Amino acid sequence: MFVISLTYKKPIEVVERFIQEHILFLEKYYSRNKFICSGRKEPRTGGIILAYNLSKLELLNLLKEDPFYQNQIADYDITEFTPTKFAKDFEHFTEIT
Numbered sequence: 001m002f003v004i005s006l007t008y009k010k011p012i013e014v015v016e017r018f019i020q021e022h023i024l025f026l027e028k029y030y031s032r033n034k035f036i037c038s039g040r041k042e043p044r045t046g047g048i049i050l051a052y053n054l055s056k057l058e059l060l061n062l063l064k065e066d067p068f069y070q071n072q073i074a075d076y077d078i079t080e081f082t083p084t085k086f087a088k089d090f091e092h093f094t095e096i097t
Contacts, residue, residue, distance in 0.1 A: 001036075001085055002059055006074040007046040014073060021067035029062060046074060056080060 008015055029035045036050040051059055059078065068074040077091070 001050065001081055003081065004051060004059075004077070004081045005041075005046065005077040006049070006068060007077070008074050010073045012044065014071075018067045018071055018078040025066045034062065040068070053084070066095040068077075074097075075089060 025058075026035060026038055029051075034051055034054050036052055038047060038049040040047050054062075056078070061077060064068055069076065
């Protein structure tokens with residue numbers, strides 16, 4: 001499993017121009033069961049993606065498809081970890097809005 005921390009290196013106005021393309025990128029890998037969840041950091045300095053079901057090499061290659069990567073909008077910090085404990089109701093995790 002991986003935690004990918006994105007940190008914006010361009011102004012938020014530039015981020016906003018590419019946000020829809022970034023969302024399409026995320027949706028592509030949600031549909032392929034590679035991403036578990038994602039969201040904005042608070043304050044809005046970047047975002048977080050949780051990924052699983054892939055190798056680090058696969059992750060590095062698919063991140064190159066992200067418009068934020070292609071347009072040098074964000075830096076990526078990747079942390080690999082092995083989950084060993086889960087919340088009792090984790091399987092009932094739902095999006096919080």
